[in-house]
Amino acid sequence: MDWLTDPFSLGFMQRALAASVVVGVLCSVLGCFVVLRSMAFLGDALAHAILPGVAIAYLLGGSLFVGALVAALLVAFGVSFFTRDGAVKEDTAIGILFAAALSLGVVLISTLRTYATDLTHILFGNVLAVTVVDLAVTVSLAGLVLLAVALLYKELLLATFDPVLAHTLRRRPGVFRTLLLVMLALAIVVSLQTVGAGLVAAMLVTPGATASLLTRRLPAMMLMAAAVGVISSVVGLYLSYYLDVASGAAVVLVATTFFLAAYLFAPRRGLVVRHRGKRRAAGGTGATA
Amino acid sequence: MTVRDPVDVDCVSVHYGGDAVLQEVSLRVPHGAQLAVVGPNGAGKSTLFKALAGLLRLGRGRILIHGSPVGDHGDRVAYVPQREDIDWSFPVTVADVVMMGRYGRLGWFQRPSPTDRDAVAHMLDLLGLGELADRLIGELSGGQQQRVFLARALAQEPHVLLLDEPFTGVDMAVRERILEVLARLRERSVTVLVSTHDLELAATRFDQVVLLNRKVVAYGPPRDVLTEARIAQTFGTHARIFRGMVLIDECCQPPGSEAG
Numbered sequence: 021m022d023w024l025t026d027p028f029s030l031g032f033m034q035r036a037l038a039a040s041v042v043v044g045v046l047c048s049v050l051g052c053f054v055v056l057r058s059m060a061f062l063g064d065a066l067a068h069a070i071l072p073g074v075a076i077a078y079l080l081g082g083s084l085f086v087g088a089l090v091a092a093l094l095v096a097f098g099v100s101f102f103t104r105d106g107a108v109k110e111d112t113a114i115g116i117l118f119a120a121a122l123s124l125g126v127v128l129i130s131t132l133r134t135y136a137t138d139l140t141h142i143l144f145g146n147v148l149a150v151t152v153v154d155l156a157v158t159v160s161l162a163g164l165v166l167l168a169v170a171l172l173y174k175e176l177l178l179a180t181f182d183p184v185l186a187h188t189l190r191r192r193p194g195v196f197r198t199l200l201l202v203m204l205a206l207a208i209v210v211s212l213q214t215v216g217a218g219l220v221a222a223m224l225v226t227p228g229a230t231a232s233l234l235t236r237r238l239p240a241m242m243l244m245a246a247a248v249g250v251i252s253s254v255v256g257l258y259l260s261y262y263l264d265v266a267s268g269a270a271v272v273l274v275a276t277t278f279f280l281a282a283y284l285f286a287p288r289r290g291l292v293v294r295h296r297g298k299r300r301a302a303g304g305t306g307a308t309a
Numbered sequence: 310m311t312v313r314d315p316v317d318v319d320c321v322s323v324h325y326g327g328d329a330v331l332q333e334v335s336l337r338v339p340h341g342a343q344l345a346v347v348g349p350n351g352a353g354k355s356t357l358f359k360a361l362a363g364l365l366r367l368g369r370g371r372i373l374i375h376g377s378p379v380g381d382h383g384d385r386v387a388y389v390p391q392r393e394d395i396d397w398s399f400p401v402t403v404a405d406v407v408m409m410g411r412y413g414r415l416g417w418f419q420r421p422s423p424t425d426r427d428a429v430a431h432m433l434d435l436l437g438l439g440e441l442a443d444r445l446i447g448e449l450s451g452g453q454q455q456r457v458f459l460a461r462a463l464a465q466e467p468h469v470l471l472l473d474e475p476f477t478g479v480d481m482a483v484r485e486r487i488l489e490v491l492a493r494l495r496e497r498s499v500t501v502l503v504s505t506h507d508l509e510l511a512a513t514r515f516d517q518v519v520l521l522n523r524k525v526v527a528y529g530p531p532r533d534v535l536t537e538a539r540i541a542q543t544f545g546t547h548a549r550i551f552r553g554m555v556l557i558d559e560c561c562q563p564p565g566s567e568a569g
Contacts, residue, residue, distance in 0.1 A: 182395070182409065184388070188363060191412070
């Protein structure tokens with residue numbers, strides 16, 4: 021059993037594991053809303069939008085965390101601003117701001133001498149460099165966001181499923197949309213060190229999409245997504261340690277494997293079951309969908 | 310505000326872009342009365358309902374619901390939109406959806422109480438959905454889905470109920486069930502507004518009818534309103550008079566013509 025405990029005999033590996041698990045839960049739970057509201061593109065855009073924020077913070081010697089958060093929020097509000105009266109479609113606004121922010125980030129980072137390494141760490145994470153302070157910040161922010169999701173579950177469900185009813189009940193669906201964007205920005209910022217800006221969108225979408233194939237109700241979907249996120253993070257870290265490959269990418273590939281397995285073999289919605297059902301229906305039993 | 314005030318729509322106009330979808334519409338539905346809103350696709354029926362539900366800004370005019378402005382009522386004005394406005398693949402059960410009708414009564418962070426659960430169970434039974442409580446909404450037939458959203462509106466215990474095309478795509482049994490529920494609401498003097506294409510239904514089951522085609526063509530008791538001439542005026546070439554019966558031709562509308 022030494023191969024299980026070996027990797028985590030070192031402090032930095034323990035912190036990597038803890039950060040990965042926390043980020044796995046956070047991204048997966050929020051990711052359920054991303055999947056249900058078809059916000060995958062927005063999640064990806066927010067993740068790349070942090071680049072200029074990180075670069076500016078780096079150049080000014082400030083906190084990368086704060087820089088990333090400010091940039092993500094600016095893009096989130098920018099998307100709301102350009103789409104508010106329907107003059108520009110949302111995916112168009114996201115596409116423009118996303119590419120602009122990414123370019124601005126690359127321009128700023130390319131002025132640094134350590135350009136290549138820094139960019140790689142931001143894009144793909146550097147989970148082995150998580151400090152005790154980083155871990156504390158990650159855990160507190162994740163705890164805060166997950167607490168908000170639990171307390172505001174009713175309102176988030178209503179604003180996601182039926183903004184019209186939310187509006188007639190005076191529950192301000194716009195406020196909750198913005199809150200969701202802020203929470204997404206926070207999740208992306210705390211994911212920077214584990215999976216990086218380039219891959220955090222996968223952590224937002226893949227566990228939620230996997231869970232949606234395996235569960236019926238939203239609470240179950242969130243729990244299942246969290247489980248997929250955590251297991252992917254842990255297995256990914258082991259793979260990264262033993263195969264000496266990049267950890268963020270390993271985590272995402274494990275999650276993708278879960279998704280493919282669910283897509284093929286889910287009890288009710290999997291391809292295999294659906295295919296068999298179709299053959300049975302063609303056989304004359306007239307099974308309903 | 311007194312309890313006996315009507316639903317008062319006063320000279321309301323609504324524009325989408327430069328297009329006047331509703332022009333100077335005035336209605337005065339007495340408290341507890343039931344009104345059928347009849348008109349062709351694109352006549353502004355849905356727009357009128359959205360305005361009453363407080364989802365639109367009025368270009369001009371004023372709406373008072375039982376004496377107070379739109380938006381002052383919270384969950385007491387219940388609105389059931391057309392079925393295509395809903396994401397049917399969402400992972401919620403029938404009971405979950407009906408429970409949302411109770412959310413207006415629950416404070417921030419507050420979870421549903423046994424009273425709320427009882428109200429939900431009662432509404433499910435009333436609409437014959439008790440056995441479907443744990444089914445996903447995407448697994449239901451069109452008529453069942455329509456009843457779920459009616460049950461949710463009733464769970465709000467509304468004073469005013471707005472139903473947009475509740476009879477479209479449902480079979481006769483569901484239609485009768487919905488009408489039975491509306492008859493019960495009459496006893497509790499809930500004011501009901503229903504949009505429909507069904508002229509016979511409008512003529513026989515409602516206190517008032519409004520023929521709407523962007524403007525009010527005619528408004529009053531069914532016998533005064535539903536004349537051949539006025540129906541022809543409202544529906545244009547889509548109405549045909551055949552051996553004393555009015556036929557409404559809903560075929561061949563250009564896609565997306567239902568602006569409101």
